[in-house]
Amino acid sequence: MATNxxxxxxxxxxxxxxxxxxxxxxxxxxxxxxxxxxxxxxxxRRQSATAASVKVTSLAALPADGIPRKFPVLADRVDAWNKFTNVPIGAVYLRRTKDDQVKALHVACPHAGCFVDFSPERGEFMCPCHNSSFSIEGRIATPGSPSPRDLDPLTVEVRPDGGVWVVFQDFQAGRPDRVPVT
Ligand code: FES
Incomplete structure (x- = not known):
């Protein structure tokens, strides 16, 4: 019999x-x-966050010609499992403006974080990724610049022994205001 x-x-x-x-x-x-x-x-994830006072170089190693020089920023880094000693956490441009005065700029372009290059011929910082350019002081140099803000200045201290210390901090890219990465 058939079944359904x-x-x-x-x-x-x-x-x-x-x-x-x-x-x-x-x-x-x-x-x-x-x-x-x-x-x-x-x-x-927290390894990308940085906020530390770091000795970057000495005043004697920074020529007094007013040209920005790029320096790596090295520091100890600790996470939940490991301690890394003297590892690169970023880079800065230092510029000696007077005998004992130094200005510092973060090397990361505020548009999307590419590292900018300084062109001595043009006297400007150039971003190789999307062609933002910045004056030697770090100000946006081109109208319609892809970067939404100037290069990020960092606090510098020249200590009595000639050490140049920078308060190194990453900032969020792609926004007009300066917001630290935490
Ligand atoms: S990352 Fe510099 S212009 Fe886009």
């Missing part, structure tokens, strides 16, 4: 209800896992 095995309407509704329940349960299980991964990797 085609699913009925109530069979189909039951199937969809079961599928929906499985999907909701799966999402509920994934949420704590996602939070856990975020916590685990948080120290790595």
């Amino acid at each position: 095995n085609a699913p009925t309407g109530s069979d189909r509704r039951g199937f969809f209800r079961q599928g929906l329940a499985c999907g909701v349960a799966g999402l509920a299980a994934l949420a704590p896992a996602a939070v856990g991964l975020r916590v685990i990797f948080d120290p790595l």
